[in-house]
Amino acid sequence: MKRKITTIAAVIIALVASVYSANANVKPYKDLNNKEVLFSYVSASILGSDMYNKIMFADDFEYRNTANDDKHDKKSYLKYLKSLKDNKFDCEQTIEILDQTGNTTIGKVTMEFPTFKRVDYVTLVQSEEGWKIKNVTTTYPL
Template sequence: MKTNIKLFAVAVIALVATVYTANAEIKPYKELDSKEVVMNYVGASLLENANYTKEMFTEDFEYSNTSNKEKFGKKEYVKHLKSLKNLKYNATQSFEIMDQVGNTAVGKVIMNFDNFTRVDYITLSQTTEGWKISKVVTTYP
């Protein structure tokens, strides 16, 4: 009888845990600081790591490229990053958080390729879901 009760208790606990996990919202950036979010951006843009790309950006995200005057919203840019999934760029990268005041931070990512350098200036906002990227401006100095 004790074995049946223990078995039943384990089954109930497992069922509750499974239901809770299945219904839990995924908020991968909730506990990350601004520097870790920029590291994830580098991973998505250079190192074919496109996990949780959609959650990395605010809903009003804007990407702009100063060399060709292109601008994209969140949907187009996430699609672009996901298209890079099987590509691995041969570039060295460095990044820093240039300034952080209150709920806003500005980061800089430098990507050195063989023939050119790309610099992304990243604006981050702290939301209820953690730090998110609200704007990326790409330059080629």
């Protein structure tokens, strides 16, 4: 399962990169669906990819970690993701769409590491520029 999701995420990123690298003014996320944007999020947070991170997140993005009540805005979260570049975490991940109503989607990304589990609840909103990640809330269930 881990390899399937990793392969799918890599294919999506390669597709986005190859299709849109010719024109820098094109909005690469405009034509992606909400699940493809979630795959890109997984690629950034687990596989260390930094491609298109700046445009994946909404300008008013907020990250929240419930374990220590940390909160971060887009700028500081992008800095964190940049620090993960080329790191690959050893975990199995699953991606689910929990709800989609109109231009809002709630997704769930579960990452099972050998000693703990991390669950990210991701809120996406659809704008003129395509689906953007507006909010990520991280939990660590027992």
